Amino acid sequence: MSDWTPSERELERRAVRRRQATRSTVVATGVTVLVFGLLALGVVSSPGWQRVHETFFDGFHARESFDAILDGFWINVKLFMICEPLILVLALAIALARNARAAWLTPVRLLAALYTDVIRGVPTILLIVLFAFGMPALQLEGVPNSALFWCGVALVVSYSAYVAEVFRAGIDSIHPSQVQSAIALGLSRPQALRHVVVPQAVRRVVPPLLNDFVSLQKDTALVSSAGIFDALFAARDYGNFNFNYTPLVVVAAFFVVMTVPLARFCDWLQRRWMERERAGAL
Amino acid sequence: MAVSGATSERTVGTSLVVLDGVNKWFGELHVLKDINLTVARGEVVVVIGPSGSGKSTLCRAINRLETVDQGTISLDGLPLPQEGKALANLRAEVGMVFQSFNLFAHKTILENVTLGPVKVRGVKPAEAEARARELLDRVGVGQQAGKYPAQLSGGQQQRVAIARALAMEPKVMLFDEPTSALDPEMIAEVLDVMVDLARRGMTMVVVTHEMGFARTAADRVLFMSDGAIVEENTPEEFFTNPRSERAKDFLGKILRH
Numbered sequence: 234m235s236d237w238t239p240s241e242r243e244l245e246r247r248a249v250r251r252r253q254a255t256r257s258t259v260v261a262t263g264v265t266v267l268v269f270g271l272l273a274l275g276v277v278s279s280p281g282w283q284r285v286h287e288t289f290f291d292g293f294h295a296r297e298s299f300d301a302i303l304d305g306f307w308i309n310v311k312l313f314m315i316c317e318p319l320i321l322v323l324a325l326a327i328a329l330a331r332n333a334r335a336a337w338l339t340p341v342r343l344l345a346a347l348y349t350d351v352i353r354g355v356p357t358i359l360l361i362v363l364f365a366f367g368m369p370a371l372q373l374e375g376v377p378n379s380a381l382f383w384c385g386v387a388l389v390v391s392y393s394a395y396v397a398e399v400f401r402a403g404i405d406s407i408h409p410s411q412v413q414s415a416i417a418l419g420l421s422r423p424q425a426l427r428h429v430v431v432p433q434a435v436r437r438v439v440p441p442l443l444n445d446f447v448s449l450q451k452d453t454a455l456v457s458s459a460g461i462f463d464a465l466f467a468a469r470d471y472g473n474f475n476f477n478y479t480p481l482v483v484v485a486a487f488f489v490v491m492t493v494p495l496a497r498f499c500d501w502l503q504r505r506w507m508e509r510e511r512a513g514a515l
Numbered sequence: 516m517a518v519s520g521a522t523s524e525r526t527v528g529t530s531l532v533v534l535d536g537v538n539k540w541f542g543e544l545h546v547l548k549d550i551n552l553t554v555a556r557g558e559v560v561v562v563i564g565p566s567g568s569g570k571s572t573l574c575r576a577i578n579r580l581e582t583v584d585q586g587t588i589s590l591d592g593l594p595l596p597q598e599g600k601a602l603a604n605l606r607a608e609v610g611m612v613f614q615s616f617n618l619f620a621h622k623t624i625l626e627n628v629t630l631g632p633v634k635v636r637g638v639k640p641a642e643a644e645a646r647a648r649e650l651l652d653r654v655g656v657g658q659q660a661g662k663y664p665a666q667l668s669g670g671q672q673q674r675v676a677i678a679r680a681l682a683m684e685p686k687v688m689l690f691d692e693p694t695s696a697l698d699p700e701m702i703a704e705v706l707d708v709m710v711d712l713a714r715r716g717m718t719m720v721v722v723t724h725e726m727g728f729a730r731t732a733a734d735r736v737l738f739m740s741d742g743a744i745v746e747e748n749t750p751e752e753f754f755t756n757p758r759s760e761r762a763k764d765f766l767g768k769i770l771r772h
Binding site for chain 1: 578580600603604605606607608609610611613615617618619620621630631634635636662663664665666676679680683
């Protein structure tokens with residue numbers, strides 16, 4: 234190590250910085266406590282609070298309904314875990330189809346455009362109801378006829394249209410010079426897409442993708458409208474039976490607990506990529 | 516795979532790149548006018564000229580990043596294929612270095628250099644890596660192999676781009692204003708690599724304004740203006756005694772400061 238010691242002036246600078254840091258911490262803490270305290274006070278002192286507290290925040294009912302909600306929530310989690318990878322694959326395929334250049338792929342390109350336009354125009358809840366009640370009625374051979382299966386299909390169909398647009402935006406954002414240098418090396422256009430464009434595009438669209446993930450996690454609750462006994466259905470079932478809506482708040486807590494870690498994880502991943510690939514250009 | 520190294524001897528003569536009556540239009544604009552050019556094996560040709568004179572387009576036409584409307588371009592005796600696998604194979608034989616480096620931002624320096632050999636030539640990854648490290652050492656960025664392009668200076672990035680092109684063992688190297696985006700210090704380090712390449716006998720077509728490089732390494736200077744080759748001479752003759760008015764005018768402008 235060197236024998237460098239900070240000068241008087243440097244020590245002074247550090248002291249000032251320390252004082253500034255302390256001051257900003259004190260201010261931040263004070264203001265936060267004050268604002269949240271006032272908000273809580275406002276809610277608690279409202280005339281109907283007693284009633285709301287009993288109906289929505291009752292510890293006994295929360296405990297009583299917990300197991301049923303947990304069982305139902307497992308369906309939401311399974312739906313999400315199975316649908317999400319399928320959505321990613323299908324959406325990427327659709328995005329690539331829309332970006333196809335070759336003349337003979339024109340029908341594919343048009344089909345992909347039509348798919349994203351039409352599907353995004355139909356409310357997800359409507360797709361779920363249509364698929365869950367309509368498809369089993371077709372009595373198709375070789376595919377499951379359960380409402381849950383078709384709810385999953387509806388979610389995949391609906392979300393892949395949105396996610397496809399996200400991927401397409403990412404692909405379009407990669408500068409053409411990247412493709413040119415890949416092609417100049419002798420890579421074919423599909424190889425350039427596979428090794429150069431898509432990996433960069435995917436990194437770039439992680440934040441909007443995450444947004445759609447979170448949205449999908451919550452939208453798995455839409456299957457309750459097709460009579461699937463998921464967390465929301467379980468909560469409503471309990472609430473209607475006991476005249477208490479605490480379970481709805483419990484369900485909300487379940488969803489929040491599931492989405493927050495995912496958001497943190499994606500932020501971390503994004504930061505890591507940014508640090509090395511855009512060093513100095515942040 | 517139709518692959519052969521720089522020592523292929525398919526043709527008897529010495530001409531490697533031949534452009535014959537090449538014309539190109541961008542809409543109304545006639546960007547390449549009757550270009551006839553023969554580059555011999557091992558020759559270093561510098562293309563110079565004002566911006567918009569068509570020198571970059573000429574450079575990019577040689578590996579068909581730009582198509583031409585008339586005339587033929589052939590490499591090592593074979594005309595450029597129109598598209599598909601054959602065209603990709605041809606591009607693998609022609610190394611290209613761009614003004615803006617164009618390294619793959621999501622791949623490390625080493626991966627940038629091995630991608631082509633592994634995916635196009637089918638070289639085994641370990642072999643490609645060994646070769647890549649050799650090339651990176653040669654251009655002086657061996658220490659940076661594990662970094663990402665954004666973590667390197669412009670001069671280092673451009674040297675990596677040269678190594679990346681060399682990894683394909685091309686028959687000819689095209690440089691499209693390789694130093695125009697760099698500071699003087701970095702220009703020198705890139706030019707050193709290029710001069711070394713020329714000494715080793717690489718066939719090169721270089722679009723540049725670096726007269727120092729042209730004087731040291733070029734066998735021939737082409738002066739382009741308004742899409743046509745106006746003058747062709749040895750570097751010494753061209754710079755000290757330009758014949759055409761347009762060349763005199765151009766040199767007068769760039770030498771004034």
